[in-house]
Amino acid sequence: MGRQPCCDKVGLKKGPWTVEEDKKLITFILNNGQCCWRAIPKLSGLLRCGKSCRLRWTNYLRPDLKRGLLSEYEEKMVIDLHAQLGNRWSKIASHLPGRTDNEIKNHWNTHIKKKLKKMGIDPITHKPLSTITNDQIPSNILEKPENNQLYKQEKIQEILMPQIHIESSPIDQSVVTDVNLEDDDDNNNNTTRMSCTNNVESTIVEVNNNVFCTDEVPLIEPHEILVPNSQESTPSTSSTSSSSSNILEDLKFLPSFDEWPIENNNMEFGWEINDFRSTLDFLLDDDSDMMNNVTFDESWKFEQLL
């Protein structure tokens, strides 16, 4: 009855990932794409829970991840989206290509929360703290779409955060535009607000339409899973090194192109080793010399042979 247990927790490794583990996971996913996470540890030789593998991949190893701090624009988007969605980090992350829910959650807790508090905004309600009074808000704003809390919050944010211009954000444009459009509608304030929300959603979707989305990562059926050729023979560094340390030494782990175990002619995904360049760059940041010595064969890729 039902499925088999996710994983038997006895003997599973916990804690920070090692370079060796990273390479096993990358190798496996490069060969097989994302499939059932439960099977990945066994098939890739990892002593990790499937959940742990999924987390490591989605939060750290995915080649499409952006690195570094959130830009002002991204931060503004997070604030806007948080005002709309609350602590639904995955939903928020889905509107920020290359950013993960964990990353956004961490950034919120460590940076944005403090920033908002400093600016007199309650990070939970997005309403001004007691120090902000209506006197500080131009009367014409308060008079505009009456009782429209969202509109007020936007204006308050404009006042408090002049360095982040709302005009630069398509979301805010849509909100303000829409509110203005509804400006003459004195009959139903709820309608005004709903309209804003919907418009924000559709605008965000539009923005993301041209961006690579991780949802596009193809899934394969269990019977299509390939167990990668043993990588044990490839030289590797100490497995005790930190995952965020020198992985480039382990670029050796990425077998030479002719050694790469591509066996499935039905692959539908097109990641190639170059897609991991930024990941490797990030992991190896202070080993640029080594990076420069690595040549990537542009012609090497998984072919779509249907």
Place this chain on the structure above:
DNA sequence: AAGTACAGCAACCGCCTAGTT
């Protein structure tokens, strides 16, 4: 230089939902 406090973030935990048998 050593000790302490704090900040940032990767990873884990536990709950929930949707899917499978």
Place this chain on the structure above:
DNA sequence: TAACTAGGCGGTTGCTGTACT
């Protein structure tokens, strides 16, 4: 339909690096 699990999600923890005393 019930029993059960995989995968996803949000909250939390704890490790590591940095700033301060």
